[in-house]
Amino acid sequence: MTMILGFIEHDRGKLNELSLEMLTFGRRLATQLNVPLQAILIGEAARPLVGRLSSFGVSVLHLAKHERLDEAYAPEAWAQCMVNLMAAANPQIVIAAGSDRGSEVMAHVAARSDLPLAANCIDVQPGDPFTVTRQRWGGSLLDESRLTGAVKLLTVAPHALQAEEVSAGEPMLNEFTPALGDKEFRVRVASRVEAAAGKVSLAEAKVVVGGGRGVGSAEGFKVLEELAGLLGGTVGCSRAVTSLGWRPHHDQVGQTGTRIAPEIYIACGVSGATQHMVGAKGSKRILAVNTDPEATIVAKADWAIIGDLHEVVPALSAEIRKVKSGRG
C-alpha cells in the first residue's frame, strides 16, 4: 500500500502554520486517491507538535530521531531523513509548504532522489502523468504542467487554500533513526542573530503606508512616515524605490521583497506593477493615492483619491489628528 507523505516544517519546535495548509491540501489529495496521509517530523524538538497535528487527518506521524538533528537546522540532514523514510515507507507523493525552508528541503530531496519537483502548486490532478497547476511570477501567472517521476514531489503555494481541521483522530507515532553522516551536516545554522525589539515588522503590520516612484525622493517619504506613525503602522515601498536607493530593501513590498497582509494598505504614488501587487495581494483593503486615475493600482484598489500625494497625505494626517484630539 502506498500513501502521501507531508513534510511538517518547524523551527526549533515552532510550527510553520503553512504546514497546516499543506496537510489540508494533502488530505484532499489522499481522499481523492483513497490512500492514507502520513507526515514526517524532524528532530526531538518537534515531538510536542504531535498533539497539534492530530486534527489534520494524519494517520501516521514519523519522527526522525538523531542526536545531531537538534543541534541546529541542517538542510541536507533534513532532506536525508526524508530520503531514508521514502525508501522505507514508499510514498507516491511527497509534499511540503512552498516556504523558504520547505522549498529548500524539497529541492535537496529532489536532487538526492533524482526526481522532478513541481514548486508552488495550487492544484494537482493525479493521473499518468499528473497535471499540476503552479504559480509563476509570484502568482500573477499560472502554468499547467505535466509531472512524471516514480514519486511526485510537490510544494504547495503559500495561502493557496485555508487550513481546515477534521475530527481529531490520534495518529500512530513511528519513531525512526535516519542514517546521517558528517556530510549531511556540512551546511547548518552556525548561529542566529535575533530581531531588534520594538519595530513593527512589515510582514505583520496592521497598516502599511507604501510609496512608489511618485514619492519623488528619499525625503518625500517623511509624509508617509508621519501618516504611518499616526496609524500605528509601518512604511513600505515599491521595487522602483529600492532600486533608486531611496529606501532600504527590507522596506520593499513585492515578489522579491516582503509579502504584506495589513487591514489596509495605503499606496501612495505606486503604479501597481505586477511585481509589487504580488506582495500586496494579502492586503484586506487598499487605498490608492495617485495623480493618474488610469494607474493599475487605482483599478485594484477599494478606494482611491486622485491627487498629489504630497498634498493628500498631509491632509489625511491632519484629519486624523483632528479626530484623535476631538476624541481625547
Next chain:
Amino acid sequence: MNILVCIKRVPATGGRVTLTPDAQEIDTRYLGFTISPHEECAVEEAIRLIEAHGGSTTALTLGPAAAEEQLRDAMAMGIENAILLEIDGREWDPAATAGAIVEAVRARGFDLLLFGNEAADTGDYQVGIRVAHALDLPCVTGVKALEVKDGKAVAKREAGGGAWEVFEVALPAVLTLKEGINLPRYPSLPGRLKAKKKPVERLQPQWQVGALEKVRLKLPTEKEHQVEILGKGPEAAPKMVEILQRLGVV
C-alpha cells in the same frame, strides 16, 4: 578567486501580463527583457567580491540566442567572461537546466557558484541546489549578506520576524542569493562599449525531455471588484478618515 554567476533572461513585466495566442509564452511584443532580479544582485555581488579579493568572474545563462543580451548586460556591469548555453524556444525543466550547467562548468574549477534564490518567472527554487548536489558542494540558499575570507563563506539569511540565520561553509560552494544583498550598479557607458567587444562562449546542450513539462500558461481569475473614487486632492481626506475609523485603525 574564480566566480561563476548563473543568470536567467526574463521579460520585464509591467502592470499587466498578456499571453501569446497559443498560451505558451508571455506576449513580449511590447516588453523588454532583463536579468531576473535575484540574479542581477548575484552579478553585483560577484563583481564586488572580485574587486575586494581579485580573481575572475564568469556569467552563464541557459537560454535562446537572444539571451546574449543579458550576458552583455552582466559584462557591462563588470563581469569578464560569458557562457551561453544556447537552446531553442522550448522550456527546460529545472533538473535538465541544472544538468546542462553541471556539464558546462564541472571542469572549470570555480570557487564560488552564485545563483538567484529562484527565477522571477518559473520560481522553481531548485537549480542551485541540484547543481550543488551534482558537484558535491555545500549550498546555502536565500543569502542576503555575504562575507568571503580565508577560503570560507559566511552567509546570512532572513529567518522571519527580523531574525537572521548565519551559515559558514568552506569553498568551493554554491550560494543562492536574494535581492537586497546589495544594490546593483548601473552599467557605465564605457562598460557597455567594452562589453560589446568581449567574446561569448557558446555551447549547445542536447535537449532533454523534462519530467516537469509546461503544457500552457493561464492567467489567474481575478475577483470582480469596483473601486470607489473618494474625490480629488486633499478635500477627499475627511471621507477617507471616516472609512479608517470604521475599519478601526484610527
